Amino acid sequence: MKTPRHLAQLNIGRFRYPTDDPRMAGFMNALDLVNGLAERSEGFVWRLKDESGNATNFRPFPDRQMAVNLSVWESVETLERFVWESVPAAQLWKGAQCAPLGGQAA
Numbered sequence: 001m002k003t004p005r006h007l008a009q010l011n012i013g014r015f016r017y018p019t020d021d022p023r024m025a026g027f028m029n030a031l032d033l034v035n036g037l038a039e040r041s042e043g044f045v046w047r048l049k050d051e052s053g054n055a056t057n058f059r060p061f062p063d064r065q066m067a068v069n070l071s072v073w074e075s076v077e078t079l080e081r082f083v084w085e086s087v088p089a090a091q092l093w094k095g096a097q098c099a100p101l102g103g104q105a106a
Contacts, residue, residue, distance in 0.1 A: 006045055007076055011069040018065070019056055031056070037086055038071065043078020047071040 017023045031054050038044055048055045048070040055069050073079040 007073045007079060009071050009073060009079055013067055013069075014063065015065045015067055028056070034086075038082055041078065041082045041086070043074040044082070045072040045074060 015024065019028055035047065035049070035054060038047065048058065048068070050057050056067060058068055059066065060068060071079075073082075
């Protein structure tokens with residue numbers, strides 16, 4: 001019998017602006033849509049979230065602009081399908097107001 005395995009996907013990023021800044025509104029407003037889409041996607045297992053339904057309140061680093069997102073998927077293929085084939089997810093990440101780690105926000 002084959003042992004079932006899952007893929008844990010962790011994103012660590014730094015927001016360019018505070019989450020309540022108007023420049024973050026598009027990103028913040030899209031979270032419920034994208035998170036709901038993920039939860040209904042084939043291969044989705046679990047994601048880190050608080051009582052509000054998202055993970056933006058988790059701040060494991062002293063820098064309050066740092067954020068984490070953790071999800072678990074049945075396979076690399078199901079995660080890839082969600083990331084690259086779901087239009088809302090692709091648009092969210094393309095327009096995310098995040099600075100590259102180790103770099104300066106533009």
